[in-house]
Amino acid sequence: MKKQTIAINTPYTRKDVYGALAVPIYNNVAFEFDDAQEMADAFCNRIKAPDYARVENPTVTNLEQRVKALTGAEHVTAFNSGMAAIGNALLAATEQGKNIVTSHHLFGNTLALITTTLTRFGVEPRLTDLTNLEAVESAIDEQTACVFLEVLTNPQMEVADLKAISTIAHKKGVPVIADSTAIPFTETNLKELGVDVEVLSSTKYLSGGGTSLGGLIVDYGSFPEINKRVKYELLFNLGAYMTPQAAYMQTLGLETLDVRYQRQAGNALWLAQELLEIPNIKRVNYIGLADNPFHKLAVRQFGPTAGAMLTIDLASKEACFRFLNRLKLVHRATNLFDSRTLAIHPASTIFGNFKDEQLEQMDVRQTTIRLSIGLEYKEDILNDIKQALKDDL
Template sequence: MKYETKVLTTKYQKPDAYGALSMPVYLTAAFEFPSAKAMNDAFCGRSMDPSYARIANPTTTYLEERVRQITGAVSVTALNTGMAAIAYALTAVSGAGLNIVASKHLFGNSVSLLRDTLGTLGVEVRFADFTHLKEVEALIDDKTTALFFEVITNPQLFVADIKALSEIAHAKGVPLIADTTVVPFSAFRAVDFGVDIEVVSSTKYISGGGTGLGGLLIDYGKFDWSQSPSPALQGRTKRVGKKLAFTARVKTELVTNLGALMTPQVAYMETLGLDTLDIRFHRQAETTLWLAKQCQALPEIKRVNYTGLEENPFYELSKAQFGPLPGAVFTIDLASKEAAWAFIDRLQIIRRATNLFDRKSLAIHPASTIFGLFTPEQCAEMSVPDTTIRLSIGLEDGEDLLEDIKQSLK
């Protein structure tokens, strides 16, 4: 079945008593069992019955199963935020004395997680420009537990060669972990390019309207975890096999101990968002491409950055990996920070807000917000100038958005 059919035909774990076409929201903390043995089986992982809502909830499990079906993954874990998904992925593979090779062009809080949080726990982080493959390869050693990057960086919109990164990683016995939030999996199959673990902020495209926070951690079951220098993963390979050790650690340790499972209310909203994801994405991305082209003709705009533009240095690679519509976000550069702030202040249709891929179009000045606590030198190192404005394009009419941009430039 094609994507659109698969997403609408995933069956519930158990038949609903009333034949509901939408998975009910199970607002409960605990579940009753028919016997002591059934209780034992649930708590020890010998059955699929939920033991406690901090660990599993039927509504959340259904969202995970829908995503698993349409991606072909071995397992999906739905968490409270995209940052939780990144944190779980990197925690699962790392440990004191080990290292992660990460892109230096990451979302601000991803940098903070790696540098400040994991760094204080004894995990070394080695930052590299992932568009320079030799630089990445040179940093990998026998203590490297993962390569981590964004398939299209936010907000720089740099694109790495994913297959080439995968070949480098796998030749060294290292998993490739990718944040694919900027392009939804209805348009990009990460596993086809050698990605082992995928993290997604489902707050974005899947939610489809900023209705709730969520994150997805997707394991494709392709990597041999017996190669990992992590003792926690090596130990699990003996119990669950070489391909399932990561999932086993996430499901039986991190979900239980860290307590960031997605709530059933958000899971319900995101199952609804999945129904219309592909339609919304194409409408938003088509408007984005058209709008980026129109902005190139505006003299006040010094630079338009969108990898779907033929003039973009990443155009060919982007098209090969993501097709002609690489997401619904682009950036513009004005003459100065003052001009950028003045532009944002004059917007009337486009909202002054963070987030991406809402139904409404959004504008933000990354250097003073997402990267506001970094020094100017650090921003320069991460290629985040204070002249840049990030525009996430929603479902409004493209002509109206263009007129709003024009009047804000005057």
């Protein structure tokens, strides 16, 4: 079956007592067992049954099973945010005295997690140019816990060669953890590209319009110790499991993911091409454009679509603020891949607490606007962008 069919028709782990087609919200904490042995078996994972909603809930399990069917993963674990998924994956992979090979080109909180929070626990960040394979190989040593990267960086729009990086890492026995938030797992096969663990913010494409927070760890089973720590240590000890309400909304979102994504990615490509013709836009950065330096690699890794995120550069920070203030249809808001088109100035918001020299290292420019393209009629989005720029022509 095709992925859209799988997303809609993956069966429940257990048949619903009423035969409900849409998974019910099991909005409860505890689950009763027939006898003491069944209870003991459930708590010790000898049988598949929910024991306590902090670590397992039928509504959440249903979402995990659908994602597992779509990705071919060995294990899928749902968390209450994308950052929770990233944090748990990295905590599972590393420990005191180890290092993480990664890039300056990361989402602000992810970079802060690796370079600030984890360093307090004795983990060394090794910030490397991941587009330079020689640099990647040099950075990895016997104490490297993992290579971590984003498949499409936010907002730099950089794409690294996943297959080449994975080959280097695996020769040294090191797992590759990739954040795939920017390109849905329905569009690519990261397992084939050598990724061992995929993490993503399901708040984005999956939620179906910014309805709920969530994150996923999609584990392909090549480094079993990671999943063991996630499932039987961190999930119990940190308590970051997804809520059943969020899982219900994201399951509904998953069922319409493909049709929404195709519209959003199509809108983004058309808009990127149109924005090239506007004189006071200094740069349009979108990997779907044929002359983008990462275009060929992106097509090889992600297929014909290029996601729904693009950036534009204007003359100055002041011009960016004027543009944002004049928008009428496009929303001034953070988040990505909402049903609505969103605009933000990353340098003063997401990266607003970083120093100028850090912004320069991360290639986060004061002239950049990030656009997350929604489901609106594409000409309406373009017209709003044009009117917001017209006084600066």
